[in-house]
Amino acid sequence: MGVISDQLLWQHSAGGVAVSGLEMAQNSMRLNWPREEVDSRLKIIMKSIHQTCLDAAAEYGQSGNYVVGANIARFTKVVDAMLDQGLV
Secondary structure, eight states: OOHHHHHHHHHHHHHHHHHHHHHHHHHHHTOOOOHHHHHHHHHHHHHHHHHHHHHHHHHTTOTTOHHHHHHHHHHHHHHHHHHHTTOO
């Protein structure tokens, strides 16, 4: 796949995961948000993911490479969680 295709695929996947997270949050709080609330929260999450990918790519000398930034950001998140839990 090309970079644009990879980027769109990753964004689509991230959006699905984010919506699932929002559904779990609603269920755990026994709430039912209107569509506009879900859309608003999803936009905030997706903008944050987008910026995180761009920032990670730039930090490691790959400015504008969304796929590299996404991979670095995911890896960093896992490493941070392992460190926080004392697994490493």
